[in-house]
Amino acid sequence: xxxxxxxxxxxxxxxxxxxxxxxxxxxxxxxxxxxxxxxxxxxxxxxxxxxxxxxxxxxxxxxxxxxxxxxxxxxxxxxxxxxxxxxxxxxxxxxxxxxxxxxxxxxxxxxxxxxxxxxxxxxxxxxxxxxxxxxxxxxxxxxxxxxxxxxxxxxxxxxxxxxxxxxxxxxxxxxxxxxxxxxxxxxxxxxxxxxxxxxxxxxxxxxxxxxxxxxxxxxxxxxxxxxxxxxxxxxxxxxxxxxxxxxxxxxxxxxxxxxxxxxxxxxxxxxxxxxxxxxxxxxxxxxxxxxxxxxxxx
Ligand code: UTP
Numbered sequence: 001x002x003x004x005x006x007x008x009x010x011x012x013x014x015x016x017x018x019x020x021x022x023x024x025x026x027x028x029x030x031x032x033x034x035x036x037x038x039x040x041x042x043x044x045x046x047x048x049x050x051x052x053x054x055x056x057x058x059x060x061x062x063x064x065x066x067x068x069x070x071x072x073x074x075x076x077x078x079x080x081x082x083x084x085x086x087x088x089x090x091x092x093x094x095x096x097x098x099x100x101x102x103x104x105x106x107x108x109x110x111x112x113x114x115x116x117x118x119x120x121x122x123x124x125x126x127x128x129x130x131x132x133x134x135x136x137x138x139x140x141x142x143x144x145x146x147x148x149x150x151x152x153x154x155x156x157x158x159x160x161x162x163x164x165x166x167x168x169x170x171x172x173x174x175x176x177x178x179x180x181x182x183x184x185x186x187x188x189x190x191x192x193x194x195x196x197x198x199x200x201x202x203x204x205x206x207x208x209x210x211x212x213x214x215x216x217x218x219x220x221x222x223x224x225x226x227x228x229x230x231x232x233x234x235x236x237x238x239x240x241x242x243x244x245x246x247x248x249x250x251x252x253x254x255x256x257x258x259x260x261x262x263x264x265x266x267x268x269x270x271x272x273x274x275x276x277x278x279x280x281x282x283x284x285x286x287x288x289x290x291x292x293x294x295x296x297x298x
Contacts, residue, residue, distance in 0.1 A: 002156045005149050005211055006053055007122070008046035008129040011115035012039065013059040013106035018260055027062045029133045031264065034271045034278065038258055039065060040094065042133040047099055049145040051129060054095075055102045055122050057115045069094060069101040111230025117220040125214050127152065130233070132208025136267050138274070139253030144209050147251050151185065152211040157245030160188065160237065161209035163255060167197045173205035174234035178248045188246045193227045193234040204248055206234065207255055216240055 016028035029039040043054060058065055072091055079088040095101060106118045116130055129145055137144040148159045162176060171194050178186035181204065190201060210233070219236040226232040240246055256270065257263035272282035289295075 002127055002152050004050055004153050005127050005129050006051055007055060007126065008049075008051040008053070008131055008145070009055045009057060009116055009119040009123065010039070010042060010131055010133060011057045011106075011112055012062060012065055012133065013057050013109055013115050015109055027064050028259070030064050030068065031258070033136065033258070033264070033267050034275055037068065038136060039068070039133045041136050042131045043095070045137065045143040045145050046129060046131055047096065048143045049129065049149045052099050053102060053122070054099060055104060055119045057104050057106050057118045059106055059109065066103050111225070111228070111232055113220050113223055113231035113233040113236055116233055117217060117231070120217040123214060123217070127158075127211060127213055130210040130212060134257065134259035135208030136256045136258050137209070137251065137253045138256065138267070138270055139251075141252060144251035144253050145211075148209060148211050148249050151247065151249055155245070155247060157247060158213050158216075158237070158240060159211040159247045159249050160206050161251050162204040162248040163207055163250060164203055165205040167200065167203050170195050170197050170200035170203065170205065173207075175200045175202060176204050176206060176248045177201035178204060181248060183250070185247050185249045188241050188248050191234055191238040191241065193232050204250075206248075209251070210237075212237075213240065213244060215243065
């Protein structure tokens with residue numbers, strides 16, 4: 001049995017070029033989905049999975065992420081004086097008191113693998129999670145990371161989240177070969193970053209949740225730049241699975257790729273329609289927009 005994960009790494013040092021010009025000043029992770037920034041959803045999922053140490057890998061431009069998790073003394077004081085208890089609770093509950101946030105800097109955007117390696121000293125020698133906040137996973141039951149942490153704890157080894165993608169899309173993802181995949185999970189035999197559709201070993205794509213053994217750090221240190229000239233996490237995992245079991249796990253839930261425009265819009269629609277206060281207003285606004293713009297539903 002593997003120890004329960006306690007630490008989660010959030011690589012948020014990317015440039016977010018697909019959301020320019022907004023990301024000129026607002027980090028992608030701070031874009032709101034209805035009433036909370038994207039990063040908050042991933043943080044809540046990590047805490048639900050049992051993590052109490054959140055490690056943010058940022059760059060020197062992303063003060064907004066650190067500021068968001070810092071205590072806002074003046075704001076809290078003003079809300080308190082104004083008797084705005086509900087808003088005060090929102091500001092204070094960004095992180096529960098038993099959870100600590102640690103920030104490390106990735107000096108240069110050398111790739112996701114390199115960003116994870118930057119967290120080595122804080123993670124140490126224990127299994128940990130990697131969460132890409134761009135991948136927002138909506139589920140009514142247990143969060144995706146909790147599902148994966150449970151599997152890792154009971155089965156041992158590492159776990160990568162996967163979902164089926166159309167074959168034409170394989171060149172946008174890391175793709176696993178898991179011959180014994182039973183529909184929910186299976187041992188990964190090999191893994192390849194962004195293969196052409198004709199070369200992809202399957203259509204099971206790795207998405208932004210990982211539970212990894214700390215041995216990954218040594219492998220990342222030896223990993224040379226791969227696809228796109230970046231140090232790829234996939235390349236290091238492809239070596240890890242030669243040393244110990246790595247399982248592919250198809251989580252229960254719906255993933256929205258909020259790293260692109262349409263994914264962000266889809267997530268906004270879903271979370272608005274599922275919102276306890278805003279749901280009916282959001283549905284009405286959507287109907288009105290469809291009517292007024294004469295959008296035909298196919
Ligand atoms: P993306 O491939 O989505 O890149 O990175 P990006 O820079 O965030 O966005 P675009 O493509 O320019 O619009 C996937 C994840 O890896 C992190 C990103 O912050 C994102 O969470 N990342 C990527 C780093 O932390 N460092 C890197 O060097 C590269």
